[in-house]
Every structure is written in structure tokens, then in C-alpha cells.
Amino acid sequence: MVEGHKHMAEVGFARFSAREVAKRIGYSIGTLYNVFGTLDQLLIAINTRTFQLWADHVREQLQAAPGDRIGCLVEAYFSFARANANSWNAIYDHHLPPDVTLSDEQNALRGGLTQIIVDEVAATLPSSVRPGAPRLARSLIAVVHGHCVFELNGSFALMGLDRPVGLALDRVWEALIHAGATPRRG
Incomplete structure (x- = not known):
């Protein structure tokens, strides 16, 4: 799995090759498919590893977060x-x-x-609205994701906008405050 993940990191999805992964680990392509079943299952395993590495990154950033943990989440998403x-x-x-x-x-x-993310969002909310934290957190993920995509693909630059992390964080805090949170900027 590590070699498959490395290959994906090097070439991206469009140029990804299961044959190259098999070659890197010393398997035949048939053996690789015997292990994973299909290309989709191999890609699922690689992408799941990315999610795990991403979660580890977020946890590390939160451990070092002195103040605004929501800001830390947004920064960690982008970084x-x-x-x-x-x-x-x-x-x-x-x-x-x-x-x-x-x-x-x-x-x-x-x-x-x-x-x-759900846990951190819930921690900012009054107890009376915490049951809605999972739904709100997922919506906020979409907001941050959109800002992140626009930064990485250059759309923000084409629109003459800078500070995409700051813009995303502003939108997140607006939604949290609307839901009853008190900002804890750090």
C-alpha cells in the first residue's frame, strides 16, 4: 500500500498505474489484482491511507494549537x-x-x-445545539473544501482574491456564530 500511495503522490490520479505499483513491490499485475480484487479496490485502499495520513496531520496540528482550534482545523485542511x-x-x-x-x-x-472536525465543532457550540454538530460540521467541510480547491486550481487568483484560508475561516466562524458559538480566536 505504501508504494501505491507513493506512486499516487508522485503522478496523481490521471497518470496512476496499477502496473507501476505492482512493479515497485515486485508483484505481477495479476498478483496485485488477486490481493485487491479490482483497480477500484486498490484506489480505495490508497485513498483511505490518504484519509488516515490527513487525520494524523490534523491531530498533530491540533495538539500544537494554542488558541483557535477551528482556525487550526482550517489551516490543517489547506496545509x-x-x-x-x-x-x-x-x-x-x-x-x-x-x-x-x-x-x-x-x-x-x-x-x-x-x-x-465534528468533535471540534461541537466543542464550540452551546450544549443545546450540539446534537446538530455533525450536520453543521459536514457543511463546513464543504465550505472549506471549496475554498481549498479554488486556491489549488488558481481560481481565487483569477478572481483577484487572496487569503483563501482567511476567507474560509471567516465563513466557518460566521456559520458557527449563527449556530450559537462564541468565537475563540487565538
Whole structure:
């Protein structure tokens, strides 16, 4: 899996080759498919590893966060995407066929990242609205993701906008304050 992830990080989704992964680990392509079943399952495993590395990155950033943990989450989202652009983009470039699903284990591993965000969002909210934290957190992920994509693909620069992290953080705090949070900027 490590070599598959390295290959994805080097070449990106469009140029990814299962044959190259097999070559790197000393397997035949047939053996690789015997292990993973299909190219989709290999890509799922690689992308799940990216989610795990991303969650580790977020946890590390939060451990060092002195104040605004929400700001830390947004910064960590962008910093991981910038540092791992090919692997990060592969998560969103790989579209599963309708008959392919993630295993419960894969879903749990991928969901670890979202749970970190849900927990941090919930911590900013009054107890009376905390039950809505999972829904709000997922919506905020979409907001930050959109800003991150626009930064990485150059759209913000074309629009003459700078500070995409700051813009994303402003939108996140607006939503959190609307939901009842008190800003804890650091």
C-alpha cells in the first residue's frame, strides 16, 4: 500500500498505474489484482491511507494549537492539501461505480477525519445545539473544501482574491456564530 500511495503522490490520479505499483513491490499485475480484487479496490485502499495520513496531520496540528482550534482545523485542511496535492485530489477524482461500496472498515477509517472536525465543532457550540454538530460540521467541510480547491486550481487568483484560508475561516466562524458559538480566536 505504501508504494501505491507513493506512486499516487508522485503522478496523481490521471497518470496512476496499477502496473507501476505492482512493479515497485515486485508483484505481477495479476498478483496485485488477486490481493485487491479490482483497480477500484486498490484506489480505495490508497485513498483511505490518504484519509488516515490527513487525520494524523490534523491531530498533530491540533495538539500544537494554542488558541483557535477551528482556525487550526482550517489551516490543517489547506496545509495537508497543499503538501499532498496529488494524493488529496485523488480522493475526489476517483469515482466509484454504482456497484462498488466501501467496507465498514474503510468507512470507519475515512470517517476518523470527519469525526475530529465534528468533535471540534461541537466543542464550540452551546450544549443545546450540539446534537446538530455533525450536520453543521459536514457543511463546513464543504465550505472549506471549496475554498481549498479554488486556491489549488488558481481560481481565487483569477478572481483577484487572496487569503483563501482567511476567507474560509471567516465563513466557518460566521456559520458557527449563527449556530450559537462564541468565537475563540487565538
